[in-house]
Amino acid sequence: MAGVNKVILLGRLGSDPEVRNLPSGGKVVTFSIATSENYNNKNGEKVEQTEWHRIELWEGLANIAEQYLKKGDMAYVEGRIRTEKWTDKEGIERNTVKIRGNALQLVGGRGAGNDGATESSSTYSGNSGGGYAPKSAPIPMPPPAEMAGSGSDDLPF
Template sequence: MAGVNKVILLGNLGSDPEVRTLPSGGKVVTFSIATSESYNNKNGERVEQTEWHRIELWDNLANIAEQYLKKGDTAYVEGRIRSEKWTDKDGIERTTVKIRGNALQLVGGRRGDAAADSGGQSYSSGSSSSNNYAPKSAPVPTPPPVEMAGGDDDLPF
């Protein structure tokens, strides 16, 4: 049976990323992203609803998040939903839902950064590339306008 487990989030960080280094040397970063939507209820009042999403990034993406993300920053995250079951100290079974990110885009750059207007950088977790810190795609230059000889009079319509 086939299925798709893909999540796309664009939101603001609710806190600085929390970094953990594993005994194996790997790194994992967790943080929360808030997404909001507004609507008018049946009484005509404007209502804003905020959802909090727990994000988990591993290895190279964890390094990027640790270095560049801070509370309040806007980030675009792609990943998949992961649920973990665990038992708390009182013996009650609990479930935590996380988003395990496999792509991260820094939206708007860092505060005080001259490159803040560049639109951000994109990163993805890939095991085949030796340099996962490079942006996914380079900016595409805009071609110069083309002047038509004879102006609009030569158009057939």
């Protein structure tokens, strides 16, 4: 039986990424992203429902998250749902649902503030070779004055 396990999230980090260095020399970064949904309930009252998602990034993506992400930043994550089961110290079986990220896009860039405006973005993706490099670089935009031209004489028609 075949299936698809793909998650796409765009949200704000609830805390700075937590970094764990593994004995093997690898690295894992975990953080939570909040996504919100607004709707009107049966009484016509506006309701905001927030969901928290635990994100886990490995190796190269972990390095990028450690270097560039901080609490309040907007991030786009693609990955798959992973359910982990374990037994705690009291012998109780526990479950945790995580998103194992395989692509990360930094939204807003440094200095863009937390107002949701996108100054720039960089997309990173894991690959089988272990290298993590930008999939696409931000396209620099000229200042608005250069885009507008000097008047209607600049129009090609």
